[in-house]
Amino acid sequence: MSTYTWQQVAENQRNGWLVIDGIVYNPTPYLNEHPGGPAVLQNRFGKDATRDFNETGHTSGAREILKKYKVGTIDKTSPQEPWQAGGGTPASAQLFAFLIVALVVVFMLWNFFAK
Ligand code: HEM
Numbered sequence: 001m002s003t004y005t006w007q008q009v010a011e012n013q014r015n016g017w018l019v020i021d022g023i024v025y026n027p028t029p030y031l032n033e034h035p036g037g038p039a040v041l042q043n044r045f046g047k048d049a050t051r052d053f054n055e056t057g058h059t060s061g062a063r064e065i066l067k068k069y070k071v072g073t074i075d076k077t078s079p080q081e082p083w084q085a086g087g088g089t090p091a092s093a094q095l096f097a098f099l100i101v102a103l104v105v106v107f108m109l110w111n112f113f114a115k
């Protein structure tokens with residue numbers, strides 16, 4: 001099995017490569033069989049789908065199917081483009097949420113003490 005960089009995974013976005021738990025897969029032949037539909041897979045082409053895969057509660061049966069589409073492993077030391085990172089909430093959205101909460105707290109304190 002070969003080892004690929006994130007750049008190579010990006011170059012094979014159109015060929016249907018994606019990464020789950022450090023393994024590179026090409027599930028193209030499986031697209032139309034996927035119980036979750038082809039679109040969710042296509043949306044993760046070229047990227048790290050680890051989080052999405054794990055968070056959608058796939059069974060061990062799904063992991064068995066995965067094995068058939070293994071292409072290689074990812075070179076974990078290779079640089080990853082921001083758009084390739086798996087799911088989760090982007091740091092900017094977290095900062096925004098924090099600012100809203102901080103504003104509400106300041107407003108409440110203000111109301112409490114400014115009487
Ligand atoms: C090549 C990778 C994948 C394989 C082989 C795969 C396989 C499967 C299988 C076998 C099921 C049926 C339930 C089960 O046995 O666990 C399933 C369901 C599902 N998958 Fe995936 N999956 C893959 C990637 C993904 C990704 C990246 C997503 C993104 C969100 C996703 C979303 C879903 C959803 C939402 C369902 C539930 C469908 C339903 O119950 O209506 N899958 N998948």
